[in-house]
Amino acid sequence: MKNMELIQHLLKMLKTDYLLNPLQRQYENVHRVAEPPGGPGPAQLSPSLAAMSLQSSTPEALRVVNLLQERNLLPPTPVPAPTPCLPQDLQKINCNPEVFRCTLTSIPQTQSLLNKAKMPLGLLLHPFKDLSQLPVVTSSTIVRCRSCRTYINPFVSFLDQRRWKCNLCYRVNDVPEEFMYNPVSRSYGEPHKRPEVQNATIEFIAPSEYMLRPPQPAVYLFVLDVSHNAVETGYLNVFCQSLLDNINALPGDSRTKVGFITFDSTIHFYNLQEGLSQPQMLIVSDIEDIFLPTPDSLLVNLNECKELVQDLLKSLPTLFGKTMETQSALGSALQAAFKLLSPTGGRMSVFQTQLPNLGVGALQSREDPNQRASAKDIQHLSPATDFYKKLALDCSGQQVAVDLFLLSAQYCDLASLGCISRYSAGSVYYYPSYHHQHSPAQVERFQKDLKRYLTRKIGFEAVMRIRCTKGLSIHTFHGNFFVRSTDLLSLPNVNPDAGFAVQMSIEDNLDDMQVVSFQAALLYTSSKGERRIRVHTLCLPVVSSLSDIFSGADVQAMTGLLACMAVDRSVTASLSDARDAMTNAAIDSLTSYRQSVLTIQQPGLLAPACLRLFPLYILALLKQKAFRTGTSTRLDDRVFAMCQLKYQPLFYAMLMIHPALYRVDDLTDEGALNINERTIPQPRVLQLSVEKLSREGAFLMDTGTVMYLWIGRNCHPNFLTQVLGVPNYAAVPENLYLLPELDTAESQRTRAFVGWLRDQRPFYPSLHVIRDESQLKANFMQNMIEDRTASALSYYEFLLHLQQQISK
Amino acid sequence: MILLTMVARVADGLPLAASIQEDEQSGRDLQQYQSQAKQLCRKLNAQSPDRCTLEAGDMNFHYLIAQGVCYLSLCEASFPKKMAFAYLEDLHNEFYDQYGRRVPTVTRPYSFIEFDTYIQKMKKSYVDSRARRNLGSINTELQDVQRIMVANIEEVLQRGEALSGVTKLCQSPVRP
Numbered sequence: 001m002k003n004m005e006l007i008q009h010l011l012k013m014l015k016t017d018y019l020l021n022p023l024q025r026q027y028e029n030v031h032r033v034a035e036p037p038g039g040p041g042p043a044q045l046s047p048s049l050a051a052m053s054l055q056s057s058t059p060e061a062l063r064v065v066n067l068l069q070e071r072n073l074l075p076p077t078p079v080p081a082p083t084p085c086l087p088q089d090l091q092k093i094n095c096n097p098e099v100f101r102c103t104l105t106s107i108p109q110t111q112s113l114l115n116k117a118k119m120p121l122g123l124l125l126h127p128f129k130d131l132s133q134l135p136v137v138t139s140s141t142i143v144r145c146r147s148c149r150t151y152i153n154p155f156v157s158f159l160d161q162r163r164w165k166c167n168l169c170y171r172v173n174d175v176p177e178e179f180m181y182n183p184v185s186r187s188y189g190e191p192h193k194r195p196e197v198q199n200a201t202i203e204f205i206a207p208s209e210y211m212l213r214p215p216q217p218a219v220y221l222f223v224l225d226v227s228h229n230a231v232e233t234g235y236l237n238v239f240c241q242s243l244l245d246n247i248n249a250l251p252g253d254s255r256t257k258v259g260f261i262t263f264d265s266t267i268h269f270y271n272l273q274e275g276l277s278q279p280q281m282l283i284v285s286d287i288e289d290i291f292l293p294t295p296d297s298l299l300v301n302l303n304e305c306k307e308l309v310q311d312l313l314k315s316l317p318t319l320f321g322k323t324m325e326t327q328s329a330l331g332s333a334l335q336a337a338f339k340l341l342s343p344t345g346g347r348m349s350v351f352q353t354q355l356p357n358l359g360v361g362a363l364q365s366r367e368d369p370n371q372r373a374s375a376k377d378i379q380h381l382s383p384a385t386d387f388y389k390k391l392a393l394d395c396s397g398q399q400v401a402v403d404l405f406l407l408s409a410q411y412c413d414l415a416s417l418g419c420i421s422r423y424s425a426g427s428v429y430y431y432p433s434y435h436h437q438h439s440p441a442q443v444e445r446f447q448k449d450l451k452r453y454l455t456r457k458i459g460f461e462a463v464m465r466i467r468c469t470k471g472l473s474i475h476t477f478h479g480n481f482f483v484r485s486t487d488l489l490s491l492p493n494v495n496p497d498a499g500f501a502v503q504m505s506i507e508d509n510l511d512d513m514q515v516v517s518f519q520a521a522l523l524y525t526s527s528k529g530e531r532r533i534r535v536h537t538l539c540l541p542v543v544s545s546l547s548d549i550f551s552g553a554d555v556q557a558m559t560g561l562l563a564c565m566a567v568d569r570s571v572t573a574s575l576s577d578a579r580d581a582m583t584n585a586a587i588d589s590l591t592s593y594r595q596s597v598l599t600i601q602q603p604g605l606l607a608p609a610c611l612r613l614f615p616l617y618i619l620a621l622l623k624q625k626a627f628r629t630g631t632s633t634r635l636d637d638r639v640f641a642m643c644q645l646k647y648q649p650l651f652y653a654m655l656m657i658h659p660a661l662y663r664v665d666d667l668t669d670e671g672a673l674n675i676n677e678r679t680i681p682q683p684r685v686l687q688l689s690v691e692k693l694s695r696e697g698a699f700l701m702d703t704g705t706v707m708y709l710w711i712g713r714n715c716h717p718n719f720l721t722q723v724l725g726v727p728n729y730a731a732v733p734e735n736l737y738l739l740p741e742l743d744t745a746e747s748q749r750t751r752a753f754v755g756w757l758r759d760q761r762p763f764y765p766s767l768h769v770i771r772d773e774s775q776l777k778a779n780f781m782q783n784m785i786e787d788r789t790a791s792a793l794s795y796y797e798f799l800l801h802l803q804q805q806i807s808k
Numbered sequence: 809m810i811l812l813t814m815v816a817r818v819a820d821g822l823p824l825a826a827s828i829q830e831d832e833q834s835g836r837d838l839q840q841y842q843s844q845a846k847q848l849c850r851k852l853n854a855q856s857p858d859r860c861t862l863e864a865g866d867m868n869f870h871y872l873i874a875q876g877v878c879y880l881s882l883c884e885a886s887f888p889k890k891m892a893f894a895y896l897e898d899l900h901n902e903f904y905d906q907y908g909r910r911v912p913t914v915t916r917p918y919s920f921i922e923f924d925t926y927i928q929k930m931k932k933s934y935v936d937s938r939a940r941r942n943l944g945s946i947n948t949e950l951q952d953v954q955r956i957m958v959a960n961i962e963e964v965l966q967r968g969e970a971l972s973g974v975t976k977l978c979q980s981p982v983r984p
Contacts, residue, residue, distance in 0.1 A: 138915055208917040213842060214814075214826035215918055254922045301925060529921040 061551040062597075065612045066604035067799050073612050076684040078660065082554050082610065084540050086515070093154045095200040095538040100125050100520065101650060103561050106543040106552030107472075107516050111506040116596060117549045118588035122503040122561040123466070126649040127522050127536060128459060130496045130762060134534075135195050138205040141178045142533070143196065147171040150467055151204075152196050153537035155517045161189055167517045167539075168469045200538070206523065206531040215529040216399065216460050218252030219299060219346025220259075223337050226320040227264040227328050230353040234436025235407050236320070238443060239351060240313040242450040247310065249455045250302070251527035258309060259299035259340060262316070263333035264325035265358055272308045273297035279312040281319075287332035287359040292339055299340055328354050331361025331387060334402070334420065338395055345399025345461050347493050348426075349453075352417070353407045353434075361387040363413040373632040375791060378575045380635060381642075383416040392423035396482045399461040401493030402426040403453070406636075407434035407446070414639040425462075425481045425491040427498065427647065429453075430640040441737035441766045445705075448764030452497075456762065459494035459524030459532075469516035471508040478502065478564035478646050494524050497762055499649035501564050510542045547597045553610050558585075559617040560653050563645040566627060570642065579627055586618040587805045594806060605803040619798045620658045620688075620785045630791025631782065648704075652761065655704035659783050661686040664709070665698040665719040667749045673756075680756045681749050689786035689795070698723075701783060702757055702765070708780045709739075709769045722746035729771065736769035810895065810931045811867070812838055812882035814845050815903060815923065817911055818873055821850030824911065825903070825923035827931065841867065841882050847965050852878055857957050861889060864961040872896040875904055877911055889956065895934045902926055 061082070065073075081097035084105040101124045108114040114121055143152040145166035155167045162175050175191050182193050196202055222243070230236065250256060262268045267287060271280040271294060282293040292298065302309065330352055337348050355363050366380050383389060395402055403426040406412055414430070421428050429449060434442045464481075465488050466474060474487060479500035481489040489500075510516060522534045543549055562585055569578040590607055598606060607614065625633055626641035645653055667681040674680075686692040686699075693699055695712040698719050711720070711732055720726050722744040724736070739751050758765060770776045788794035793801065815825040823846070828838060844864065852873065862869040864882070870892040871880040879896040907920045914920075 140915075205916050208823050208846065211917070212839070213828060214823070214924075215921055217921075217924070255925055304925075529918060530916060531918075 061553075061608060061610040062547060063609040064598065064602070065607050065609050066602065067607055067612065067615060068604045068796075068803070070612070072687070073616065074685050074687055077682070078685065079556060079613065079654075081556070082552065085548075085552060086539065086541055090155070090515070090539055093198065093200055095536050098126060098649075098651065099129055099131075099201060100127075100518070100536050100538040101554060101557045102518070102538065102540055103554055103557040104549060104552055105540055105554055106548050107510065107540050108506065108549050109511065109513075109542050109544040110509045113544065113546065113549065114506055116592060117546055118585075118592040119549070119553060120503065120558055120561050120565065120585070121505070122501055122557075123518060123538075124499065124501045124557050124560055124650045125466075125520055125536070126499050127464065127520050127534060128457070128494045128496045128498065128524075129649065130457065131201070134201065134203055135199050136203045136205065136532075137195055139178070140207070141176050142204050142207070143173075143176060143179050145169060145171055145173055147173075148467065150519055151521060151533075151535045151537075153517070153519060153535070154197055154200050155515070155537060155539040156197065158192050161191065164191070167515075168467055168519065170470065201534075201536050204533040204535070206533050208531075210523060210533065211525075211531050212461075215525040215531055216345045217255035217257060217529065218250070218458070218460065218527045219257045219341060219344050220250060221299065221337055221341055221346060221348050222258070222260050223333050223348060223350045224260065224262045224316070225264070225328060225330070225352045225354070226262040226268075226316075226323065227325050227354060228323050229326065229328075229408075230351075231320050231323055233353050233407055233434050234443075235351065235353065235434060235446065236317045237436065238446055239450065240316050242447060243454065244310060244313050246451060246454045247302075247306065251455070251458050252302070253528045254301075254303055255529065256302045256527075257299045257344070257346075258302050260312060260316075261333055261337055261340070262320070263329055264320075264323065265327040265329055267329065267333050267336050269293055269298050269336070270312055271297045272300040272305045272312065274300070274304045274308070276308060279308050279315075284336070287329045290332045290336045290339070292336065299344075327358040328352070328356045329359040330356035330417075331391075332359045334391055335360070338391065338398070338400060341395075341400045342398035345492060346401075347458065347460075348395070348400055348402045349405065350402060350420070351405045351407065352412065354410060355408075355412050356417075361385065361391075363416055365411050366413065367411040367635040372634060373630060373791075375630040376576070378570075378629070378635070378638065380413075381415055381575070381639065382571045383419050384413060385416055386419075388416055388419040389423055392420045392426075393482060395420075395424040396490050396492055399492045400424065401491075403429070403493075405429045405431070406640075407431045408636075409433045409435070411634070411636055414636045414643070418639065418643055422480050422643075423482050425493055425498075427480065427495065428640065428643050430636070432634070432637060440735060441768055444737060445764060445766040452763055457496050458527055459522075460492070460527070462491040462494040462522060462524035464489040464491055464494075464500075464520060464522045466502060466518065466520045468504065468518045469510075469513070471506060471510045471513070472504050472516060472518075473507045474502045474504050476503040476565075476568075478561075478568075480647055491522075491524070494522065497649070499647060499653070501561055501646075503561065503565070513542050515539050515541050546592070550593055550597055550608050551610060553608075555611055555614050555617065556650060556654050558614070559621065559657065560645075560650045562618075563621055563624075563626075563653065563657065566621065567642045567646050570627070575627065575629065579622055579629070582618050582621055582627070583802075586615050587802055589614065590802065591806045605799050605806070615799055615802055616786075616795060617658060619793075619795055623782070623785045623789075623792055624657055628792070631789070652704045655702060658785070659688065659701050659703040661688055661692065661783075662700045662702075662753075663692075663694075663697050664700045664750055664753065665696075665716055665723075667746070667753060669749075675756070678752055679749070681753050683753070687786055688784050690781075690784055691786075700754070701780060703783060704761075705763065705765050706779075707754070707757070707765050707767045708776065709767060710777075710780050711769065711771050713772055719746065723750050724769065732769065732771050734774065737767055739767070739769075809884045809887060809935060810881050810892075811884070812841055812845060812880075813899070813927050813931065814849065814878075814880045815899070815920070816849035816852075816878050816880070817914075818849075818852050818854070818856075818876050818878050819912075821846070821852070822914070823849065823917050824877065824907070824914070825918065825920045825927065827924045827927035838882075841869075844961055844965060845869065845880055845882065848961070849878055849880065851964070859893065860957045860959065861892075862959050862961040862964060868892070869961055870896060872900060874900045875908060875911075877903065877908075879903070891934055893956070895930060898930055899927065902930075 103122050148169040150168045157165045179191050260270045266285040269282045402420045402424045404421045431442050484490040518538045520536045566578040662683040672679045672681045695714040697712050699710045701708040723746050725740045786795035811829045813827045816823050858873040866885050879899050
């Protein structure tokens with residue numbers, strides 16, 4: 001082919017789409033991917049990594065802090081992620097820390113160095129996070145290293161125009177002819193300018209070699225508990241209404257299918273075939289040997305059968321209104337659901353309100369309420385049966401993910417039930433004591449959560465692989481998935497609210513390497529049947545001195561990873577083992593710092609500035625519902641907290657571990673943000689101690705999923721009248737869970753602030769307004785982690801304990 | 809029984825739409841046939857016969873090429889050829905109507921995957937026993953199925969060259 005023909009052919013084949021807002025259904029037309037200013041990026045034709053010298057350690061990160069003396073450690077705003085110590089042009093295009101983060105932003109050169117540092121090495125990822133900007137590439141060739149299959153990325157080096165060197169295995173690869181043309185700049189001969197090499201986060205449209213089968217449609221199956229208990233809670237009304245409201249917003253296309261199964265002591269299926277005048281219920285009572293009563297029409301095309309689906313949703317709540325069924329054959333219902341979904345794959349949403357007590361998978365009430373406040377070990381953290389795990393693995397094999405909504409006032413053995421989601425890449429939602437009348441805040445949260453759940457982006461039949469530079473290896477994975485082979489994670493569903501973590505070790509010394517790279521590749525089918533690959537690449541410097549390792553420590557990432565490790569340890573060994581391990585993490589890392597990094601020995605408990613919050617976070621973990629002892633904690637609550645620590649992306653996990661506390665009765669516009677012409681006050685983050693509370697004030701505590709607005713006994717009447725709309729303290733209602741929309745400056749400021757906090761996250765935190773007499777006061781006070789309690793040390797006492805251990 | 813249907817662009821084998829029999833039993837075994845189907849679509853070109861049956865063990869691939877698009881189905885050997893080609897013909901008419909104009913312009917695989925809904929309906933109507941009884945009423949203007957070329961799928965795929973011309977590929981009956 002002559003050059004002109006080639007170029008014309010390429011022009012037709014290559015296109016770069018720039019998705020401006022993937023949350024919209026429409027794709028904008030082709031836009032240029034912005035090139036970084038100041039010339040070519042780091043993957044230049046003449047690589048000069050050798051010439052780039054690392055910046056010297058940031059003095060601030062290693063500033064010596066005596067924790068026993070400096071009490072105000074919290075920055076006024078949320079703690080930002082540390083910036084890796086890389087040359088500016090590399091760091092500028094590095095992966096966003098909200099997507100990909102490492103516990104140590106400066107990687108130790110050897111395992112023995114890492115061992116000396118006594119800090120965990122791992123990655124935390126949020127690979128499918130909703131992004132406001134995502135470059136998407138349609139190309140006939142996806143350029144990958146022929147040896148290790150790494151996708152070409154901003155951190156490869158070009159030896160010349162025609163050859164590129166992989167940054168993970170150092171193999172030299174040829175640049176394919178098509179890649180020589182850059183569709184964005186419409187120039188030839190500058191492969192390093194292509195979007196794949198300019199963006200650390202990018203998405204490819206996958207050619208058909210990346211598919212085992214034609215892309216599956218979106219298939220949604222809802223499995224609903226309709227026992228007497230379930231009907232009592234009133235959840236069915238909320239669910240049906242929510243699905244009706246959002247029926248046209250379910251991600252998918254004209255092939256989308258839905259189905260419903262309800263169950264109590266028998267399993268009920270619904271024939272929704274187009275043409276029927278109304279949905280037809282089919283009951284199968286042989287729960288020991290469940291079968292599908294009809295081959296078709298239990299999962300139907302949503303577009304074609306929408307009216308029947310809507311009829312069913314309108315009638316379901318009343319259909320079981322008078323039921324006296326107390327038994328729950330969840331296991332059989334799940335098996336039936338699996339049969340229905342296994343030919344295509346899809347998503348199973350299970351709603352359960354009591355302990356399953358009939359048929360396969362029946363569970364015992366094994367929680368001993370007297371043990372809730374045990375100061376010793378907690379029992380029953382591991383599954384009682386492998387039924388749910390086995391079924392989850394079967395589901396995973398057929399590309400079915402199971403999400404579990406647990407709405408129960410009684411013990412449900414979440415430790416066993418949770419497995420159905422954990423291994424099938426599903427998620428667990430928990431609404432303890434859900435009741436339509438008695439817990440309106442839960443109802444509101446359920447509604448908002450459902451809306452997000454039903455309408456958020458979803459990927460099907462996905463797999464994810466994480467690769468790292470030769471010499472590093474990944475040995476443990478955390479999150480909801482099944483590890484299919486050494487490093488391939490099977491994700492029947494992938495959703496934008498799921499987080500993952502991995503632990504790494506250094507198998508071979510990273511000598512002669514200035515940087516290492518990590519790449520996460522997520523291959524999935526979109527809800528519209530497009531096969532795509534999302535690739536994230538992170539680059540970090542390698543260092544050979546302990547002080548450099550310490551200065552690059554990411555204290556929040558370390559905390560998040562330790563929390564995952566502690567959950568595992570609690571289940572495989574014991575809770576007290578896990579607690580000890582966490583405390584030792586603080587002791588060991590500060591000991592290492594003192595012995596190997598600190599040049600001048602001083603009295604006190606010394607930490608580098610970048611780790612000054614570490615003991616505080618460890619103490620917070622020890623007092624977290626998941627790990628605390630000596631304080632009454634319901635077993636399901638504890639297990640759910642453990643699930644969340646492993647599943648949530650780091651930002652939300654940190655709010656859960658160390659909530660943010662603000663004083664809100666004296667909000668001003670000083671230092672406020674201006675967003676969309678609204679003024680958002682920015683009050684300081686306060687330490688979690690009653691010392692910081694004041695009877696004269698009102699304080700907002702943000703724990704991620706729940707917010708508490710605590711009103712001091714002598715709270716300024718201005719706040720009460722202008723924000724809460726009540727004349728005095730005594731008039732603050734017991735169960736207030738929303739801020740009235742009053743036309744006062746104070747009300748607007750408060751609502752702007754709370755709204756701004758809420759907008760930053762995709763799920764909806766419920767709000768509870770509480771006074772001293774409120775039942776929820778205990779929940780609020782339990783988060784005052786710096787204070788001493790009957791069963792736990794104060795922060796200062798904890799520091800003294802650490803100091804004592806370190807000095808040994 | 810029609811187990812697998814695929815619609816692909818002849819020029820480069822790009823898959824445009826597909827449908828797989830959705831029930832517990834047959835889903836799993838179709839991996840190999842799917843892969844053969846993909847390979848076959850890539851081998852087709854302008855010189856390939858526009859109708860052909862390829863024997864694959866106890867299954868048959870039937871395909872029809874029209875307007876640069878290949879319509880391929882995998883059926884049990886017992887499924888009548890006449891019906892298979894009537895089915896493909898019907899698919900062609902509907903597909904060309906809805907998507908024909910856009911076929912030369914698309915680049916993403918399975919750009920018309922939504923056609924699956926129609927394929928499923930069509931499949932049902934042909935597999936439904938009543939339809940089989942109406943065999944006689946199927947359009948007799950349909951090209952005489954006797955003259956449709958028969959070949960063996962393995963041999964076609966193993967050969968380096970694309971399927972082309974009747975004379976080169978006359979085969980003896982295949983071993984199961």
